[in-house]
Amino acid sequence: MIEAVGLTKRYGDKTAVYDLSFQVRPGAVTGFLGPNGSGKSTTMRMILGLDNPSAGHVTINGYPYRRLPNAARHVGALLDAKAVHGGRSARNHLLCLAQMSGIPARRVDEVLGVVGLHEVARKRSKGFSLGMGQRLGIAAALLGDPQVLLFDEPVNGLDPEGILWVRNLMKSLAAEGRTVFVSSHLMSEMALTADHLIVIGRGRLLADMSVKDFIAANSAGFARVRTPDTEPQAREKLSAALTEAGGHVLPEQDGALRVTGLPLPRISDIAHDNDVRLWELSPHQASLEEAYMRMTQSAVDYRSTTDQKAGLQQPLPPGALPPVPVPGQGQPGWYPPPPPQQGQPYAPAQAPAGTPAANPYAQPAGQPGQQAPQAPAAPAAPPANAPSADDLTKPEDAR
Amino acid sequence: MAATQVVRSEWTKIRSVASTVWTLSLAAVVTIALGMLISALSKAEFDNLSTRDRLSFDPTFISFAGMSLGQLAMIVFGVLVVSNEYSTGMIRVSLAAVPQRGTFLFGKIAVATALALAVGMATSFAAFFLGQAMLGEHKASIGDDGVLRAVIGGGLYMTLIAMFSMGVAAMLRSPMLSLGILMPFFFLISSILGNVDATKKVGQFLPDQAGSKIMQVVTPIGDDTPYGPWGGLGIMALWVVAALIGGYVLLKRRDAQ
Numbered sequence: 001m002i003e004a005v006g007l008t009k010r011y012g013d014k015t016a017v018y019d020l021s022f023q024v025r026p027g028a029v030t031g032f033l034g035p036n037g038s039g040k041s042t043t044m045r046m047i048l049g050l051d052n053p054s055a056g057h058v059t060i061n062g063y064p065y066r067r068l069p070n071a072a073r074h075v076g077a078l079l080d081a082k083a084v085h086g087g088r089s090a091r092n093h094l095l096c097l098a099q100m101s102g103i104p105a106r107r108v109d110e111v112l113g114v115v116g117l118h119e120v121a122r123k124r125s126k127g128f129s130l131g132m133g134q135r136l137g138i139a140a141a142l143l144g145d146p147q148v149l150l151f152d153e154p155v156n157g158l159d160p161e162g163i164l165w166v167r168n169l170m171k172s173l174a175a176e177g178r179t180v181f182v183s184s185h186l187m188s189e190m191a192l193t194a195d196h197l198i199v200i201g202r203g204r205l206l207a208d209m210s211v212k213d214f215i216a217a218n219s220a221g222f223a224r225v226r227t228p229d230t231e232p233q234a235r236e237k238l239s240a241a242l243t244e245a246g247g248h249v250l251p252e253q254d255g256a257l258r259v260t261g262l263p264l265p266r267i268s269d270i271a272h273d274n275d276v277r278l279w280e281l282s283p284h285q286a287s288l289e290e291a292y293m294r295m296t297q298s299a300v301d302y303r304s305t306t307d308q309k310a311g312l313q314q315p316l317p318p319g320a321l322p323p324v325p326v327p328g329q330g331q332p333g334w335y336p337p338p339p340p341q342q343g344q345p346y347a348p349a350q351a352p353a354g355t356p357a358a359n360p361y362a363q364p365a366g367q368p369g370q371q372a373p374q375a376p377a378a379p380a381a382p383p384a385n386a387p388s389a390d391d392l393t394k395p396e397d398a399r
Numbered sequence: 400m401a402a403t404q405v406v407r408s409e410w411t412k413i414r415s416v417a418s419t420v421w422t423l424s425l426a427a428v429v430t431i432a433l434g435m436l437i438s439a440l441s442k443a444e445f446d447n448l449s450t451r452d453r454l455s456f457d458p459t460f461i462s463f464a465g466m467s468l469g470q471l472a473m474i475v476f477g478v479l480v481v482s483n484e485y486s487t488g489m490i491r492v493s494l495a496a497v498p499q500r501g502t503f504l505f506g507k508i509a510v511a512t513a514l515a516l517a518v519g520m521a522t523s524f525a526a527f528f529l530g531q532a533m534l535g536e537h538k539a540s541i542g543d544d545g546v547l548r549a550v551i552g553g554g555l556y557m558t559l560i561a562m563f564s565m566g567v568a569a570m571l572r573s574p575m576l577s578l579g580i581l582m583p584f585f586f587l588i589s590s591i592l593g594n595v596d597a598t599k600k601v602g603q604f605l606p607d608q609a610g611s612k613i614m615q616v617v618t619p620i621g622d623d624t625p626y627g628p629w630g631g632l633g634i635m636a637l638w639v640v641a642a643l644i645g646g647y648v649l650l651k652r653r654d655a656q
Contacts, residue, residue: 048495051654066498077495083488085416092415099408100496140492 001026001179002047002148006056009042009203016042017203019056024181024198026147029174031194031211032183035296039203040183041079044152047181048077060148072101076141077150081133081157086126090117090136093125097140111139130157138166148179155189167193187292191215201296215288223264225271226256226280238276245270256280405497405506413480413510422476423514426557427522430469434526437464438533445537457617458539459549462530466553466614467586469522470560470607473515474581477564480511481646482574485656494655504650508565508643512558519557523550545616545628552613552632559635560585563606566642570649610635 002024009017017039024030034040045051047058049065060068060075068074084093094108112118115135120128125136134157141149151170155163170193174180184190190197190211197214199207207214225242227235239249239257247262259267264283271278413419441461448456484490497503527550531538539546568577585607592602602608603624612624612631626634 045491045654045656048491049498050491050494050656065495068498071498072496075495077492079491079495080488083492085412085483085487085489087416087418088412089415092411096408096411096415097492097496099411100404100493102404 001062002058002060002181003062004043004047004056004058007043007046007053007058008055009039009046009051010054015203017046017053017200020200020203020205021056022198022205022208024179025196026179027174027177028195029170029180029182029193030196030198031190032181032198032200033185033187033190033292034183034200034206035185038200038296040185040200041152042203043200044077044079044150044181044183047150048075048079070101072146073103073144074146075148075150076144076146077152078134078137078141078154079150079152081130081137084125084133084136087124089122090125090128090139091121093136094139094143098143101144103143107143107145111142114142115139131159131162134158134166135162138169146178149173149181151180151182153183153185155184155186163189187289191288199292199295201298206295214291217291221260221283221285223259223262223267224252224256224280224282224284225259225267225278228277228279229255231277234276237274238271241270241274242267401497401499401502402506405502406510409507409510412507413514416483418479418483419476419514422472422479423518426469426472426476427518427525429472430463430465430522430557431526431529433465433468434462434530435465435533438462438530442534442537451620455617455619456537457615457619458531458534458537459527459543459546459616460614461534462527463523463549463553463614465526466557466611467590470557471582471586473519473557473561474564474585475578476515477511477561478568478574478577478581480507481565481568482572482577485572486574488656490655500650501647504569504647508562511565512562515561516554516558519561520551520554522557523553526553539616543616548628549614549616552628555632556610556613556635559610559632559639560607562639563635563642566639566644566646569646570642604634606635606638609638 004023005021007017007020008015020039020043032040032043042051043058046053047060047065049071057064059065063069065071065075088096091108091112094111095105097103098105098108109118109121112121115138117132117135117139120132125133128136134154138151138154141151154166154170158166167189170180170182174195182190182193194211196210197207198205209217225238227238235255235257239251242249242257242259242262245262245266247267248260250258250260252258262270264281268278268281271281438458438461441456441458445453445456484493493503494500497506527541527546531540541547541550564577564581567581568574571577571580589602589605589607592598593605593608594602609626609631612626613628615628624631
């Protein structure tokens with residue numbers, strides 16, 4: 001159990017973390033989310049007693065880290081995978097950490113096997129890839145078989161197989177009743193791994209809730225409706241009719257309409273009643289990534305601006321049109337909807353392809369289907385050559 | 400308990416990187432080889448010396464002439480042992496494993512000091528005997544008055560130089576900054592301050608100027624140094640203590656990065 005109360009950290013006149021209070025409970029993976037520079041790493045360093053808070057305090061099992069008896073056997077942490085002397089072999093790196101905490105040397109070989117580095121154990125860590133460095137850092141965190149684990153961006157630089165491995169490792173550690181606190185700036189990753197979310201931006205707490213609640217609160221579904229480009233008046237007509245029927249209509253960049261609050265069959269009926277032809281009527285789920293970005297957009301420290309390329313571009317020849325900007329680029333507050341073919345970025349790797357897809361628009365109104373992209377209790381994955389006919393009946397987003 | 404764990408771990412850290420072996424071997428080789436060379440040259444020059452210089456001729460001290468360069472390698476060793484933690488970011492991992500920062504720092508310094516002492520003593524004795532062999536008929540014997548004290552003192556001097564560097568590196572954290580200050584200071588500035596008349600009164604209290612007094616057996620004519628050999632080493636030890644306390648206080652108070 002990690003508990004922070006009014007945690008504040010100032011560096012000179014810059015406040016990195018402000019009045020942060022939260023609890024990280026055992027038996028669950030708690031995701032710690034925030035944009036770059038939002039104070040995640042600073043908070044983790046304060047939990048480990050490395051940085052002194054300017055105000056407030058943080059405890060592990062009721063003790064500040066520095067007074068925790070046998071701290072290294074209680075708490076394991078991966079803070080920075082690069083924090084290794086490049087001239088030292090992986091085994092010696094872990095060995096000196098083990099000796100520091102009074103852990104027997106055979107445990108070093110065990111964790112090297114767990115993270116899959118036993119074959120390069122005697123190689124200098126200088127030559128390690130980013131992914132191998134992350135594995136070495138995870139091995140260091142596991143050394144003391146600790147009850148509390150902290151991981152700062154553990155999947156950085158890992159290949160898909162490694163990401164899956166880390167995800168399962170976190171879940172199994174939590175299932176053993178340990179406290180697992182994982183930071184990331186990727187919502188999509190956390191939606192798959194974590195049970196609980198703590199979101200911060202500019203050092204302040206933005207959300208502290210279970211992933212389920214976060215999804216329910218933040219990912220509303222919508223329908224994309226496209227009328228023939230050749231008939232702008234039809235679009236206006238449909239838009240007015242949908243609004244009248246209680247829907248919320250938002251025009252998109254390319255002329256389509258984003259409709260919320262109406263199920264798909266109802267939209268089709270309204271269009272038919274108004275004698276408007278449709279070129280597209282498709283269900284979409286606003287991604288968690290989108291919800292997260294909306295939540296943190298005011299708290300992003302480093303934002304890209306449009307590249308003006310001043311003086312670098314040749315003047316346009318007379319009569320030529322300036323290039324059309326890509327929709328969404330350089331427009332604050334506009335997030336593109338998920339591309340139709342991509343599917344949900346946060347869908348579990350072992351996607352429950354056999355489960356009936358819950359689509360809010362395919363159900364009668366008044367019964368908002370709750371699509372749970374993160375499905376911890378998902379039924380076992382069907383055979384690899386799952387019925388493709390089943391796939392065809394499913395909305396594209398659920399795949 | 401925690402202290403023995405730190406000592407074992409620090410020993411692993413030191414022996415598992417190549418830079419330790421390199422810097423310590425360099426310190427020994429440079430000190431011994433340069434001492435032999437200057438001893439050989441002094442022997443050849445002895446007949447040309449004035450009477451006054453012949454009376455000040457100190458064969459023991461001459462065989463330690465290589466220490467002015469060899470100590471630089473000792474400084475590099477002392478700096479790297481401490482600042483490697485900071486330059487690699489390992490300090491955060493180490494302090495998470497050993498939250499008692501005093502135990503961590505002094506455990507590290509104890510291990511590095513023991514190693515520096517072993518190498519320093521071996522170097523000092525080797526430099527003495529090989530230097531005397533070069534000096535031929537002008538040589539001193541280990542049984543002569545004050546000679547054994549000077550040879551042991553030479554080993555202590557190298558150890559204290561390494562410890563001082565560890566203290567400075569613990570305060571400054573960056574290896575480049577630490578070396579950039581310590582190397583020119585001990586190679587140039589200190590010897591200039593200690594030998595120019597105007598600054599001599601202050602310069603002779605600098606760590607290396609005071610500490611090297613222990614290696615002198617024959618006091619030069621007209622020498623008015625206000626401290627003896629052990630007094631000089633004591634002054635150097637005070638500098639070392641100050642540097643280590645400074646390093647400890649800063650480590651204790653600062654954020655670990």
